[in-house]
Each structure stands twice: as C-alpha cells, then as structure tokens.
Amino acid sequence: MSKKAIFAQTEQIPWVDVAAELRDQYGWEICYFIGGKKQSKKAAAAFPDTVFHTKDLARSNRCPEVCSQIPSSPLDETLLSNLSYHESIYMKMLDRNDVDGSFTYHKRIGSYHYQVMYWKGVLEHFKPDVVVYRIAPHTGYDYVLYALCRVLGIATVMFERTSLPGRVYPVTSFEDASLIIRKAYTDELERKNNPAISLAPETEAHLENLSKTFQEAMPYHLKYKLTHYKKKGDLGGIPSILFRFVGEVTKAVWDKKINRVYLNERYHESIGRIKRKRLLAHYNQLAKPVDMNVPYIFVALQCEPERQTCPVGGVFGNQYLMVDLLSKLLPHGWMLYVKEHVSQFKDYQAAERSKTLGFYDRIAAKPNVEFVPLSCTSFELIDRAKASATVSGSVGWESIVRGKPSLLFGHSWYRECRGVFVTHTIEDCKEAIQKIQNGFQIDRNELICFAKVVESCSVRGYIDKFYGKMNIVSSEENAKNLARALHEFTS
Numbered sequence: 001m002s003k004k005a006i007f008a009q010t011e012q013i014p015w016v017d018v019a020a021e022l023r024d025q026y027g028w029e030i031c032y033f034i035g036g037k038k039q040s041k042k043a044a045a046a047f048p049d050t051v052f053h054t055k056d057l058a059r060s061n062r063c064p065e066v067c068s069q070i071p072s073s074p075l076d077e078t079l080l081s082n083l084s085y086h087e088s089i090y091m092k093m094l095d096r097n098d099v100d101g102s103f104t105y106h107k108r109i110g111s112y113h114y115q116v117m118y119w120k121g122v123l124e125h126f127k128p129d130v131v132v133y134r135i136a137p138h139t140g141y142d143y144v145l146y147a148l149c150r151v152l153g154i155a156t157v158m159f160e161r162t163s164l165p166g167r168v169y170p171v172t173s174f175e176d177a178s179l180i181i182r183k184a185y186t187d188e189l190e191r192k193n194n195p196a197i198s199l200a201p202e203t204e205a206h207l208e209n210l211s212k213t214f215q216e217a218m219p220y221h222l223k224y225k226l227t228h229y230k231k232k233g234d235l236g237g238i239p240s241i242l243f244r245f246v247g248e249v250t251k252a253v254w255d256k257k258i259n260r261v262y263l264n265e266r267y268h269e270s271i272g273r274i275k276r277k278r279l280l281a282h283y284n285q286l287a288k289p290v291d292m293n294v295p296y297i298f299v300a301l302q303c304e305p306e307r308q309t310c311p312v313g314g315v316f317g318n319q320y321l322m323v324d325l326l327s328k329l330l331p332h333g334w335m336l337y338v339k340e341h342v343s344q345f346k347d348y349q350a351a352e353r354s355k356t357l358g359f360y361d362r363i364a365a366k367p368n369v370e371f372v373p374l375s376c377t378s379f380e381l382i383d384r385a386k387a388s389a390t391v392s393g394s395v396g397w398e399s400i401v402r403g404k405p406s407l408l409f410g411h412s413w414y415r416e417c418r419g420v421f422v423t424h425t426i427e428d429c430k431e432a433i434q435k436i437q438n439g440f441q442i443d444r445n446e447l448i449c450f451a452k453v454v455e456s457c458s459v460r461g462y463i464d465k466f467y468g469k470m471n472i473v474s475s476e477e478n479a480k481n482l483a484r485a486l487h488e489f490t491s
Contacts, residue, residue, distance in 0.1 A: 002027035003490060006126065008142045009134040010035030011055050012464040014478055016042050021483035023047075028487070031126045034058055034142070058141040059097065061114045073120035075113065079151070086147035087112060092317055093140050095305045095354045100271070115144040123148060130490055133158035134463050136174035138307035146173075157490055159463045159482070162413045162454055163219070163397050165202045166472030168482075169458040170489040174312055178416045180457050181450075185416050188449045203451055210401040214377040219394055222343065275352035280345040282357050286364045287371040296335040297407070297436075298385040299323060300378060300395035303343050304354035313391040313410035314424075320362060322409045326389060327366045329429050331437055337381060338363060339372040341393075387436045389423075396420060403442045407432050413454070418446040459485045 003026075007019055010033050022028035033043050034053045043052050053064045063070075080087070094108050119141070135158055137143040149156045150173070159168045160177045171177045191197070199207075209217040290296075301319055302309050310317040327336055344351045363369055372381065378395055379402065382388055388399035392410035399406040400419045407423045408415055415422050419442045421432035461481040462468045473481065 003129045004029045004031055006032040006128045006131045008034050008131055008145055010039055012134060015134060016046055017479035018482045020046050021479045022487060026487045031128060059139060061111055063118060070121045070125045072117040073124060075116060082151045083147055089311045090143055092310050093143055098353050115141055119145045119148055123154060130155040130157055135159055136307055136312055138311060143311060157486060160413045161463060163394055164454055165206055166460050167454060167458040168461055168463055170485050174411055177411055177413055181416045181453055184453045184457055185450055188453050189446060197448060197452055199451055200455055203455060207401055210398055214379040272350060272352050273347060276345055279351055283340055283360055286360055287373045290337050290370050290372055292384040294335055295386050296337045297326060297387050297389055298381040299336055299338040299389045300393055301338060301340045302391055302393045303341050303349055308392045316391050316409040319391055320359060322391060323363050325429055327369050329433055330368055336369040337372050338369060342374055400442060400447060405436055405440050417450040418443060
C-alpha cells in the first residue's frame with residue numbers, strides 16, 4: 001500500500017536513496033523533505049515536485065519560499081495543553097542553539113509557538129499518512145513536528161540504532177522503542193535452553209569484545225570521534241585557544257573569506273572552548289580517587305546537548321534528577337560514584353550550552369556521592385560496582401554483558417533485556433535497589449536470548465554516513481533494506 005510521506009531528517013546521505021527506493025519499489029509519494037544543503041541538489045533532481053526545506057531554515061524558524069503562503073495554524077488552550085509535556089522537552093532542546101547564553105525563556109517560547117503553528121499548518125495542508133525520521137527527533141523543529149503527530153494521531157516511524165554491529169530496526173516512537181522486542185523476547189526466553197540458539201558472527205564478536213578491556217571494546221562512534229577529531233578534540237590551554245582564534249581569522253583574511261558572520265561564529269567557538277576548559281578544570285578539581293572496596297552504584301553521565309539525553313532521557317534528560325533520586329534511596333553505607341563522559345569536554349561537543357559549574361557543585365555537595373577521575377574507565381567501575389545507572393547510554397548494555405545489572409532512567413533499545421531495571425518512579429528505584437542489594441544475578445542465557453531477538457527484529461544497515469564507515473553493507477543494499485523495513489513496518 002502506497003504512502004504519502006514527509007521525510008523530516010534527510011540531512012544524512014543515505015536518505016534520498018531510501019526515499020527513491022520507497023517511491024520506485026513501493027509507490028510512496030514524498031511530499032516534503034527536510035534536509036541539509038548538501039542533499040538539496042540530489043533531492044531536487046530525484047524529487048522535482050517535492051518541497052525541500054533546509055534544516056538550517058527549519059531550525060531558525062524560516063520556511064521555504066514555496067510554503068510562505070501556507071496559512072499558519074492558530075493555537076488554542078486545548079492543543080497547547082495536550083503538547084505541554086513536549087513543550088518542556090523542546091525548551092531544553094534549544095540549548096543546542098544557545099551559543100552565547102542569551103536564548104532567554106521569552107525567545108524560546110516564541111520559537112516554540114512559531115514551530116507549532118507552522119508545522120500544524122504543513123500537516124493540515126499536505127495531509128501525510130506518515131512522517132519519517134532517521135532517528136529520534138532531537139534538534140527542535142523535528143521534535144515539534146513529532147509531538148504534533150503524536151497529539152493529532154498521524155503516524156510516525158523512525159529507526160532505533162542498537163549496539164549490535166549494523167543492526168537497526170523501525171519503531172513508531174523512541175518512547176516505545178522496545179515494544180517490537182518485548183513479545184519476541186518473551187517467546188525466546190521460553191526456549192532459552194534450546195541449544196539451537198546461535199548468533200551471527202559479528203554479534204558473537206561484539207559480545208566477546210565487551211568482555212575485554214575498554215580500549216578493545218570502545219564503541220565505534222566514540223573511537224571514531226576521538227581519532228577523527230583528534231586535532232581539535234582536545235581543548236589545550238586558554239592561550240592556545242586564543243592563538244587558534246587568531247590563526248583562523250588570519251587565514252580567512254588571507255583567503256578573502258572574512259565577513260561579519262564568520263567572525264561571529266569563530267568568536268563564539270573560542271568563547272565556548274574557554275568555557276569548556278573551565279568546566280573540565282572544575283570537574284578535575286572535584287574528582288578524587290575512590291575506594292572501590294565499598295558497595296557502590298556507578299553512574300555514567302552522558303553528553304549534553306545530545307539526543308540520548310534530550311529527548312530520549314525524558315524528564316531525566318536533566319541528569320541531576322537521576323543522581324538526586326539514587327542518592328536519596330541508596331542503602332546505608334553505599335556510595336554513588338559519578339563519572340562524566342569524556343566527550344563532554346571535547347571540542348566536537350558544546351558542553352557549555354547545557355552544563356555549568358553549578359551542575360557539578362550540586363552533585364558534589366551530596367554526602368554519599370563522589371566524582372570519579374576521567375582516567376578511570378567505565379569497565380573498571382562496572383566490574384567492581386553493585387550496578388550501573390544511566391539515562392540511556394551504552395554503559396547500561398555494557399554492564400549487562402559484563403554481568404552487572406543496570407538502572408535505566410530513559411529509553412533505550414536494550415531496556416527489555418533481563419537485568420535492566422527501567423526506573424521512572426521512586427517506587428521503581430526502590431524496588432530495583434532492593435533486588436540488587438539482595439544479590440540479583442545476570443543470567444547469561446537470557447542475555448543471549450535477547451541478542452538473538454534483536455537480530456531477528458532488526459535489519460542490516462546504517463542510518464547515517466557516520467556508521468556507514470563501518471562497511472556493514474553497500475550503499476545500494478542499505479537503501480533497499482531500510483526502504484523495505486519502512487514499508488513493511490507501516491503497512
């Protein structure tokens with residue numbers, strides 16, 4: 001059955017090819033593209049009658065000329081009340097755009113109302129059957145469009161990326177990303193002692209690697225960032241940051257590319273580096289060697305601003321809430337060891353937009369909480385811990401594979417795996433800690449069953465060029481696999 005679709009995230013290379021495959025093989029009509037400038041020519045050639053909206057325009061509350069006559073839809077109390085939960089997520093999400101700390105509440109709420117009015121008008125005008133996402137919406141405009149679809153009853157579909165190499169699967173929403181897994185896992189568990197269960201070689205290798213050292217098992221995305229961005233990944237001292245700024249401007253003058261916009265961007269980049277340098281220094285000052293002989297839960301903080309915390313973390317996208325809840329429910333004599341993610345202070349992140357010195361101070365002030373030096377690997381902390389805790393990070397999966405339970409406060413692909421305690425309420429947290437205190441053990445057979453289910457419910461492929469570098473499948477096969485999965489899932 002053919003579909004009329006809006007593609008909400010086509011800034012990555014595979015997606016024009018995926019859309020073309022859906023049109024040519026399954027009769028889909030693509031009425032609206034939102035993507036990057038690099039995709040505009042290819043998209044225009046492949047879909048000459050389709051509206052193309054650059055991501056930069058969408059994020060800055062501007063529409064393509066062809067859509068300027070679409071009436072913006074008025075808002076009322078009922079709609080805004082139904083969207084109220086999503087409003088709070090969107091307001092946090094705009095940290096991504098706050099380059100200098102001047103993006104006030106009044107500016108953010110104005111942006112939010114514009115986005116709701118515009119995208120409601122687009123939905124009413126084009127009347128799509130489905131809105132397609134590459135992955136969970138997380139940059140602002142795409143999240144408002146997603147929220148409207150949820151409230152108005154318009155189908156959405158996106159892919160969930162797993163830690164299993166080259167395995168992704170379609171879902172209707174990131175909040176329900178594990179529903180496709182749940183029933184299949186229950187059925188598989190009933191056959192967990194079946195010797196016929198076998199995993200793909202790459203899955204076997206993945207599980208084996210996670211049992212080794214952290215350097216051997218480092219997730220691909222982190223390894224890529226730390227090597228690809230090595231030259232600019234480390235901040236250096238403040239003098240070197242200023243020297244770099246002068247060098248960039250001098251080169252631009254020499255190349256005759258200097259203008260006000262360029263100067264403004266380089267200036268804010270340099271200020272951001274200085275702020276991150278100060279954040280790192282403050283964290284290092286607070287972090288001390290810890291006693292791993294006492295009972296503790298290891299809390300792995302995640303990068304901000306980042307999709308995995310906002311929106312995937314839900315209310316716990318404010319990671320202080322997770323730390324606070326755990327701290328107040330820990331058994332007497334237990335500690336909470338908190339470690340920041342190494343990428344938080346790297347130049348490819350924008351940590352200063354979401355975390356402050358005060359964020360670390362509030363955590364450090366708790367009597368049963370200590371920061372762990374960055375030099376201590378997550379595997380060292382997992383292996384000596386009673387359990388790990390994360391909003392939605394890969395640490396939870398690594399913990400399970402290494403034989404330790406994990407508390408999960410947000411949404412993640414592995415949440416259905418036995419040994420993961422999904423923790424959204426005080427009672428959830430109390431119950432999880434009690435089971436852990438009583439000696440809860442990971443069943444390896446249940447882990448193998450879960451990995452098998454993920455294999456069976458997923459397709460081989462990648463959803464962005466970044467993971468495409470893993471050479472999982474050819475670009476042609478990838479487009480076919482993703483398109484087939486989308487069509488079958490929405491039929």
